Amino acid sequence: GRSAEIEYWPTFDPTLSDGSREARMAAYREVRDTLARRIAERFPR
Template sequence: MAEGLINLLYPKQVYTRSCGVFAGERDPFVDSVMDEVGMDITDHQPKTFEDLAEDGFDLMVTLAPEAHHMALELTRTQSVDVEYWPTIDPTVATGSRSQIMDAYRAVRDTLKRKIEQRMD
């Protein structure tokens, strides 16, 4: 979601890549809530830190404790700012489809606000 939001809010202004700690499948709830804000991410494939064979980033933002620890370890010899934005994992949401979608929307909207605050 974060990469998609940055690309939506700051097209071609910010070089962005996203990855996670664990390999996983695309999440259809993410596709749905991003589609609601006009962002088609159906071509995006989830990646892990190992898949992201790039460096030279100025900033890494992590959303989960495991990712934060991994980012700090990977960048310990680099001049990279690493920020931790604690984010609730919407995949643990239960209830009706509407309730689950609300959990994903809350994450999307929180990330959007944090990105705008960080970029302004």
């Protein structure tokens, strides 16, 4: 059978952010950018 390698990337939960709409959106963007960077580093082209 095939096995899978599992990685855990602790990530901030943006639903927990407070403040203005822009502050909450910034939290989501930060998570998005962090995940995009980690994926690009893990799977280089």
